[in-house]
Amino acid sequence: MSEQVYYSKGFKKSISDTHAWRTVANSSEFVVKVLKPNFKVLDAGCGPGSITIDFAANYLPQGSIVGIEPTQELIDTANVNKEKYGKPLDNLSFIKGSIYELPFKDNTFDLVHVQQVIIHLQDPIRALKELKRVVKPNGFVCVRDADLSSFLAYPEEYSLLGEHYALKAKNAVSTDIKAGRKLRPKALQAGYESDKIRTSVSNWICTDSIDAKHRWAAATVARLESGGEKFYPEDDAKDKELREKVIELWKKWSEDETSMINLPNYEIIYQK
Numbered sequence: 001m002s003e004q005v006y007y008s009k010g011f012k013k014s015i016s017d018t019h020a021w022r023t024v025a026n027s028s029e030f031v032v033k034v035l036k037p038n039f040k041v042l043d044a045g046c047g048p049g050s051i052t053i054d055f056a057a058n059y060l061p062q063g064s065i066v067g068i069e070p071t072q073e074l075i076d077t078a079n080v081n082k083e084k085y086g087k088p089l090d091n092l093s094f095i096k097g098s099i100y101e102l103p104f105k106d107n108t109f110d111l112v113h114v115q116q117v118i119i120h121l122q123d124p125i126r127a128l129k130e131l132k133r134v135v136k137p138n139g140f141v142c143v144r145d146a147d148l149s150s151f152l153a154y155p156e157e158y159s160l161l162g163e164h165y166a167l168k169a170k171n172a173v174s175t176d177i178k179a180g181r182k183l184r185p186k187a188l189q190a191g192y193e194s195d196k197i198r199t200s201v202s203n204w205i206c207t208d209s210i211d212a213k214h215r216w217a218a219a220t221v222a223r224l225e226s227g228g229e230k231f232y233p234e235d236d237a238k239d240k241e242l243r244e245k246v247i248e249l250w251k252k253w254s255e256d257e258t259s260m261i262n263l264p265n266y267e268i269i270y271q272k
Contacts, residue, residue, distance in 0.1 A: 022047075022115065024054045030200055030267045031113055031142045038062040039110035044099050044131060045069060045117030049078030053085055055113070056092035063110075064091040070098050099127045104134045111140045118186065119145040119179035128190035132272060141270040143187070146204075147180030152262045158253050161261065164246045167231050180266035192270045200267045207260035216261075217254035221247050 024032065028051055035041075037060060043052040046067030056065050069075050078094045097103045099117065112131045118124045131141045153161040166177050176182065184199050206212055223229070224247050232239040253259045 022050050024051060024059060026204070027051060027115060028055075028113060028142075028144065030144065030202065030269065031111070031140075032059070034140050034142070034269060034271075035059060035111060036063070040108070041065040042102075042104070042109045042112045042134065043067040044102070044112060044114045044127075046078060046094065047074060047115075049081050049094060051113070051115060052078065052092065052094070053082055053089065056089045057085060057087070060091055064093075067092070067094045068097045068099070068102070069094070070096065072096055099130060102130050102134050106133055107136045107139075108134045109139060110136055111142060114141070114143045116144065116146060118143055118183065119148075120175050122174040124176075124179075124186050125190045128187055128192070132190065132192065132270070135272050137272055139272050141192075141272070142267070143183060143270075144265050144267045145179040145183050146263055146265050148175075148177040148263070150180070150264050152260070153253070154260045154262075155256075155258060158249060158256075158259060158261075160246060160249055161253060164231065164242070167242075180264060183266045183268050187268055187270060196271050198269045200269075202265050202267065203262050204265060205260065205262045207262075210254075210257070213254040213259070217250045221250055224250075 022028075035055075039060060040063060041055060041060065043055065043065055046052045046069055049067055052065055052067040067078055069078070075094050075096050082089055082092060082094070095103070099114075099121070100123065112135050114131060118127060121127050128141075128143075131143075135141055148165050151162040151165050153159055180201075184197060187197055188194060206216055224243055230239055231242045253261075
């Protein structure tokens, strides 16, 4: 079993760039209701570190946060982003490590945050058990996963944009396109007590801002062009044809004032 299946073909900046727009406000607002300014926090699977940095800079004035990733290039990217932030963040560190074997003692953190990670793991149950292990009694495990099979692109002429996400995920090593709706059952399987889990759902919608559409389409197109992900791994010609069609459709979608994409994300907060 690989420690890092999401970048199984090697680190690609064009992939990590599609995660770098994430902040606490647009991706992890559900955590704020239980977060305290002096908490010691773990961000497991922190990616390029944008959410981790936001937590450190704006939500943990008396606390601290550690971001962990198994890929050194992501740790390097996160540290560069930390240095670019504009002010010292002494309460933040990034380290290399595995979510399957977290390098921390039992009962270390007040809160563990996990954003769009469980969805991609070969052994999500093992990871959820580790997250529970390192959280203090009465502490919180906060997990959010998208439900890719519920992705909506509108008007109907853009429906292929949703289908391409599902098809790409199908050909990934372990991405679960129904991960969001399965999040609570996975937690129960990992030993999380039912009455200590609170489930919610939020939608990521992109429709009102043309600038936001341009940014998202540009990042997605760059990923399609250089990310190395395949729609049809065994048929290069068919893969190329679909890729070109999807790229042109994203460009058209980004200029359409009536267009929209929406992706539901399921969240759980578990109190140990």
